[in-house]
Amino acid sequence: xxxxxxxxxxxxxxxxxxxxxxxxxxxxxxxxxxxxxxxxxxxxxxxxxxxxxxxxxxxxxxxxxxxxxxxxxxxxxxxxxxxxxxxxxxxxxxxxxxxx
Amino acid sequence: xxxxxxxxxxxxxxxxxxxxxxxxxxxxxxxxxxxxxxxxxxxxxxxxxxxxxxxxxxxxxxxxxxxxxxxxxxxxxxxxxxxxxxxxxxxxxxxxxxxxxxxxxxxxxxxxxxxxxxxxxxxxxxxxxxxxxxxxxxxxxxxxxxxxxxxxxxxxxxxxxxxxxxxxxxxxxxxxxxxxxxxxxxxxxxxxxxxxxxxxxxxxxxxxxxxxxxxxxxxxxxxxxxxxxxxxxxxxxxxxxxxxxxxxxxxxxxxxxxxxxxxxxxxxxxxxxxxxxxxxxxxxxxxxxxxxxxxxxxxxxxxxxxxxxxxxxxxxxxxxxxxxxxxxxxxxxxxxxxxxxxxxxxxxxxxxxxxxxxxxxxxxxxxxxxxxxxxxxxxxxxxxxxxxxxxxxxxxxxxxxxxxxxxxxxxxxx
Numbered sequence: 001x002x003x004x005x006x007x008x009x010x011x012x013x014x015x016x017x018x019x020x021x022x023x024x025x026x027x028x029x030x031x032x033x034x035x036x037x038x039x040x041x042x043x044x045x046x047x048x049x050x051x052x053x054x055x056x057x058x059x060x061x062x063x064x065x066x067x068x069x070x071x072x073x074x075x076x077x078x079x080x081x082x083x084x085x086x087x088x089x090x091x092x093x094x095x096x097x098x099x100x
Numbered sequence: 101x102x103x104x105x106x107x108x109x110x111x112x113x114x115x116x117x118x119x120x121x122x123x124x125x126x127x128x129x130x131x132x133x134x135x136x137x138x139x140x141x142x143x144x145x146x147x148x149x150x151x152x153x154x155x156x157x158x159x160x161x162x163x164x165x166x167x168x169x170x171x172x173x174x175x176x177x178x179x180x181x182x183x184x185x186x187x188x189x190x191x192x193x194x195x196x197x198x199x200x201x202x203x204x205x206x207x208x209x210x211x212x213x214x215x216x217x218x219x220x221x222x223x224x225x226x227x228x229x230x231x232x233x234x235x236x237x238x239x240x241x242x243x244x245x246x247x248x249x250x251x252x253x254x255x256x257x258x259x260x261x262x263x264x265x266x267x268x269x270x271x272x273x274x275x276x277x278x279x280x281x282x283x284x285x286x287x288x289x290x291x292x293x294x295x296x297x298x299x300x301x302x303x304x305x306x307x308x309x310x311x312x313x314x315x316x317x318x319x320x321x322x323x324x325x326x327x328x329x330x331x332x333x334x335x336x337x338x339x340x341x342x343x344x345x346x347x348x349x350x351x352x353x354x355x356x357x358x359x360x361x362x363x364x365x366x367x368x369x370x371x372x373x374x375x376x377x378x379x380x381x382x383x384x385x386x387x388x389x390x391x392x393x394x395x396x397x398x399x400x401x402x403x404x405x406x407x408x409x410x411x412x413x414x415x416x417x418x419x420x421x422x423x424x425x426x427x428x429x430x431x432x433x434x435x436x437x438x439x440x441x442x443x444x445x446x447x448x449x450x451x452x453x454x455x456x457x458x459x460x461x462x463x464x465x466x467x468x469x470x471x472x473x474x475x476x477x478x479x480x481x482x483x484x485x486x487x488x489x490x491x492x493x494x495x496x497x498x499x500x501x502x503x504x505x506x507x508x509x510x511x512x513x514x
Contacts, residue, residue, distance in 0.1 A: 007309070009354030023241050023283045025217060031139060031187040037109065038189060038217040040242035040283045040312060043141060050108035088108045094354045095109065096283075096311050 010100035012063060012089040014082060018098040019059030026054050037097055044097065053085050057098055063089060139187035140382040140416060144194055144394060147176065147204070148386050151197040153223045154262030154493035155248070157289055157324035157331060160196065161397055164496050169387040173203040175407065177210040179384060182412040184214035188382070194221040196386070205234045212239025219244060221287075224273040225266050232276050243277045244285040244314075245270055249293075250300040260293055262493045271308070278309035285312040290341065291331035292488060298341045302348045306356050313356055315345055317363035321395045321450055323494045330491055334483040338366050365479035369440060370447025370465035377449060378422035382412070390415045392422050395450040399459045425449050425459065432460055434468045 012018065020026065025038040026046075035051045037044040046054060052073075056066045067085055071078040092098045149164040171179070183191065191211045198204055199222055211218050220235065224245045232243075247270055249257035254267035277284045286305040290298060298315060305313035317338070320328050333341075345360045352358065364370060374381045374393045383391040388407040396402060402424060405415040416422060424430065428441050435446040446452070447463025455464050455475065462468060464475040482488075 007306070007311075007355045021283070022281075025241075027189075027215075029187075029189070036189065038241075040285055041190075041192075041219055041244065042111070043189060044109045044111060046109045053108075092109060096357060097109070 010093045010098075012086050012093055012100060014062065014064040014067070014086065016063050016089070016100045017059055017061065018057040018063065018066075018089055018093070018100055020054065020057055020097065021099055024097050026051070039095075039097060042095075044095070049084075050088060050092070053088060054092075054098075057089075139413075140380055141188060142190045142192060142381045143179075143183045143188045144192045144381060144383040145176070145179070145198075145207075146194050146196065146383065146385050146394065147198045147201045147207070149196040149496075150200040151195055151223065151494075152200075152225055152263055153197070153266065154495050155260065155289070155323075156262075156327040156491035156493055157291065157318045158494035159319070159322055159324070159394055160494065161322055161395065162326070163397075164196075165386045166496070170201075171384075171386065171388045171407070173206050175388060176203075176207045179388075179407050179412060180207065180211040180214055180216060182407075183382075184211075184216050186413045186416065188216065190217040190219060192219045192221055197223050197226060199224075199226045199231065205231070205238045208235055208240050209238040212241075217241050222246070223261070223266070223270070225263060225269045227273050227276075229276050232273070232280065236280050236282060240282070242283050242285065244287050245274055245277070246287045246289065247301070247304075248289075250297050250304045252300070253294075253297060256293065260491075262491075274308040274310070283312075284308065284310045285314065286310045287314045287316055289316050289318050290333070291318045292333045292337075292483065293331070295333045295337045295341055299344045299348065302344075302352070302356070302358060306352065311357060313358055315341070315358060315360040317341075317361050319361070319364060321448070321454070322398070323492070325454065326492050328478075329482040329485065330488040332365065332479050332483040333363070335366050335480070337483075338363060363479075364448075364451070364463075364465040365476055367465060368467045370444050370451075370463040372444045373446070373448045373450075373463075376426075376442075376445045377424075378416070378426035379445075382416055384412075390419065392425070393450065396421060398450050399453045430460055432462075435462050438468065 023040065027036050027038055029036045035046055037046055052070060053066060056069055063086060064082060067078050067082040070081050089098060093100060148167065148170055149160055150167060180191065193204070193208065198220060208218050218240050219242045220240055221244045247257065248260040248267065251267055251271055257267040258264050274284060286308060288301045302313055318324050318331055324331060345358055349358050378392045383394050384407060385391060389404045390407060390412065391397065391404060397404070402421045404421050405419045431441060431446055435441050447465050449459040451465060452461045452463045453459035456471060464471040466472060
């Protein structure tokens with residue numbers, strides 16, 4: 001059996017490049033008219049903000065990049081958005097939905 | 101950005117684990133949406149009742165279904181397609197031991213092709229590495245491995261499961277799962293014989309590379325009810341384990357998700373049976389009978405449809421067993437006027453039937469049940485017996501009290 005490196009808690013900062021692991025599936029549930037995150041033996045229901053952020057988590061963009069995109073799109077201050085999504089992504093990382 | 105609340109993601113309250121299928125007691129306001137949708141979100145597919153292990157708390161019925169009554173590959177593939185069309189999101193492939201089915205890869209492939217999230221709930225001892233690779237290639241999303249105790253207490257683990265070498269084999273398979281980059285959950289049913297290992301089991305799950313562990317206190321239905329006097333921990337032991345779970349959750353935040361299920365006997369309110377009968381989960385037995393709950397056949401007088409005769413969606417919506425206890429109209433007092441009636445749905449119908457003779461009664465796990473005190477006393481007395489009775493191991497030959505701990509595996513396995 002191969003040794004698996006002990007996992008440590010991912011800490012989200014503005015430089016983090018978050019991504020969804022292959023086994024986390026963001027799906028639109030047409031029958032129920034909502035977005036869902038399918039995870040191991042769990043289902044989460046993200047709000048609209050979380051959906052927008054998760055769609056931008058491609059492992060390339062940093063959290064700051066994501067905040068920039070959303071700031072333009074919603075014509076809102078980048079700093080506020082950044083603070084909000086760092087908190088959100090930390091929560092998602094702790095739930096195992098995104099990896100850094 | 102719209103609001104200050106730090107959580108932008110809500111739990112849809114449905115989780116399952118090996119053998120012990122249930123929904124979490126935690127309730128959130130979107131639960132109403134799930135009910136409105138009128139479609140289950142999870143399907144528990146019990147592919148076979150064959151299992152090399154003989155755990156005395158097995159959640160399968162005492163009357164196990166024989167291999168010659170099992171659905172064919174084509175039947176299961178049709179069930180997967182019907183499930184996806186119905187709006188089901190996750191498939192939990194369970195048993196018995198699902199890897200004892202030679203067509204498991206074909207079933208997973210079909211489920212995955214339909215867009216279903218696939219979860220393998222396994223004891224792992226029959227799995228070979230190439231089979232796991234094939235399952236991954238077929239689209240398997242997640243693996244849950246049950247353990248009986250920590251690896252440093254392998255002898256105890258193997259005694260509980262009635263399978264020599266099981267603990268070591270599980271460890272090897274867990275390693276393969278992680279090597280292949282698949283997410284892993286460790287499920288640990290907890291009882292008198294391993295409750296002192298709770299902290300060690302959590303640490304073991306981290307060592308195995310699991311992202312999630314279930315500290316699943318045994319629920320006393322079916323085989324576990326038969327073995328209750330052997331398995332019940334004391335209230336003090338339970339309280340201690342609950343403290344450990346709280347501490348470890350904080351310590352392992354972002355490393356390991358720890359889910360815990362409280363033993364009914366020490367709870368104030370019951371668990372919502374399946375998150376509400378006929379509300380979120382549908383169960384198909386090896387022979388194709390469709391149940392609102394894996395233990396529902398223990399309730400006398402209910403009639404179950406089979407996927408051989410009717411489409412899954414029709415059974416879910418109109419089947420008499422699903423209609424019988426769906427919603428709250430069937431309730432009697434004290435449930436009927438209880439403010440918690442849509443939180444815990446009167447608890448477990450099977451437990452109400454087993455202990456009161458009427459499945460519409462309040463589950464005695466509820467402190468509002470007139471039988472609660474008497475029922476809780478049973479746990480108090482049994483858990484303090486100096487020498488617990490021998491296990492009645494789960495096996496096809498039925499519930500004979502003779503312990504034969506080390507039986508040969510059901511199939512040859514290198």
